[in-house]
Amino acid sequence: MRFYTVHELSGAPADGKGFVFVREGFCWPAAFFTLLWLLTKRLWIAASFWFALSVTLVWVADIVGIAEELITVVFFLLQGSVAIIAHDIERWTLARNGYKEIGVASGSDLNEAERDFFRHWTAPVTAAAPVKAKSITAPVWPHREERVPLGLFPHAGN
Secondary structure (H helix, E strand, O other): OEEEEEEEEOOOOOOOOOEEEEEOOOOHHHHHOHHHHHHHOOOHHHHHHHHHHHHHHHHHHHHHOOOHHHHHHHHHHHHHHHHHHHHHHHHHHHHHOOEEEEEEEEEOOHHHHHHHHHHHOOOOOOOOOOOOOOOOOOOOOOOOOOOOOEOOEOOOOO
């Protein structure tokens, strides 16, 4: 059973595109491919910090003369710590972009969690206003009476 936090973008249409499900727990892809995972998830600030920390760590280790094996162990520990908080970084980025956490969902996979969440979701849904159908005799392109000046030549023939 996997757990997900559900985030909604304020003002987004209720068609499901304003919702993001973020998984809870350890993130294996972030453990093995930390910088690549951050970049593919578009977590630019976290990726910048990770890159700056990596470069600084290698630079300091080179100046001090730390053994390469110790640097490797430190990098594995850093990657593991990022993998532990990876989904929290996603939630923080969503909150910065205007998303609000509105609930928790669970399921064996993401599809089941989404079905479960929307089956029990009781928030109000704003429906779009009904579209008025045009009559059959209405022109396809409405005729525009006013002339709009275009560029350097406001009226034809002048």
